[in-house]
Amino acid sequence: MANWIPLWVHKLSSPPNFYRFAGVVRPWALGLALILGAIALYGGLVLAPADYQQGDAYRIIFIHVPSAWMGLFIYGLMAVASFISLVWRIKLAEVVAMESAPIGAAFTFITLVTGSLWGKPMWGTWWTWDARLTSELVLLFLYLGVIGLYHSFEDRRQGARAAAFLAIIGIINVPIVHFSVNWWNTLHQGSTVRILGPSHISTDMLWPLLTMMVATKFYYIASLFGRVRTDLLSMESGKDWVRQIAGAHGSADAVSAGRAEAAEREARR
Amino acid sequence: MSAFFAMGGYAIYVWPAYAVFFIVLIADYINPSLRRRRNLRELRSRMARQAARQQRNPSAP
Structure with a gap:
């Protein structure tokens, strides 16, 4: 590994160390x-007032928008991890990239469904082929493509490499999703919350939205770490540290069952 | 309270949206732990088979 990377990063990225680290962090993140x-x-459903145009239907925003942000955020992270895994061949980066895809797909799916449920009362249609909606659908297909490609190879590392290429190429869609409401004349409204300049939203509605955004970030950490732990165990199942975990976890029932089975076979012989 | 659940007449849109959010995320969260338990169980029985084989035939690899 390049020597400008601090030693602790190198140490943390070794599978047994990361397994332990993720196990400690995960419950706190959740x-x-x-x-x-x-x-x-509570802030969004109870404290925030109804919208003067949309009534209470706008309350879908508190899950729709954070999910949409997560769909894009996770895609970016997955592409960066894919790049690292291709260039430096770090096993952990590969696992992070491949296990981010299902979580990103889940958030993108939520975005599309909640958007549809919001669109019906406000626009009068569940779905329309407008730029924002179409590019979000493409985002879901990219996630599904990455997941599918990863699982379509017999050798999982080969599959991960192919899927990492797709993830990197697909990053082109992320700015398209983000800017689609500015570049095209869409039915979907423009951004309400802005990093630069004032947001077009009242504080009563803004704080629950931002709190939910932070909550979904922590959820992502919890879910990702659980997935990475699972993957590290099955990838390294021949190694000693995994065998120790398997031995400690088993209430010895599986071991004794295996032994009994073997003894029985022995007796029949 | 019933006014809260009525969501100003938009209940049939708001609550399913929240239901989808929670159901999808719970499924996403549970899936890897189930996979992990299954993998560990398989690994344990493989280890047990290996141990039994070694007991029977100590010279074999």
Whole structure:
């Protein structure tokens, strides 16, 4: 590895160390996600006033917009991890990239479904082929393509390499999704929340939205780390550290069952 | 309270949206732990088979 990378990064990226680290971080991330999510839902569903045009239907925003942000954020992260895995062949980067795809697909799916449920009462249609909606659908297909390509190879590392290429090429879609509302005349509204300049939203509605955004970030960490732990175990199943975990976890029932089975076979012989 | 659940007449759109959000994320969260348990169980029985084979035939690899 390049020597400008600090030693602790190198140490952390070794599978047994990351397995342990992720196991410690995961419950905290999930706890924070649940607490912040509950606060955001209370703020969004109870405290925030109804919209003067959309009534209470606008309350879908508190899950729709954070999910849409996560769909794009996770895609970007997946593409960066894919790039790292292709260039430096770091096993952990490969696992992070491939296990981010299902989470990103889940958030993109939520975005499309909640958007559809919001579109019906407000636009009078579940679906329309407008630029924002179409590019979001393409994003879902890119995620599904990455997942499918990864699983279509007999050798999983080969599959991960092919899928990483697709993930990197597909990054072109991320700015298209983001800017589609500016570049084309769409039915979908423009951005309400802005990083630069004032947001077009009242504070009562803005804080639950931003809290939910932070909650979904923590959820992503919790879900990703669980997935990475699972993957590291099955990738390294021949190694000693995994065997120790398997031995410690088993309430010895599987082991004794295996032994009994073998003894029985022995007896029959 | 019933006014809260009615969502100003938009209940049939708002609540299914929230249901989808939670159902999809719960499924996403549970899936890897199930996979992990299955993998560990398989690994344990493989280890047990290996141990039994070694007991029977110590010289074999």
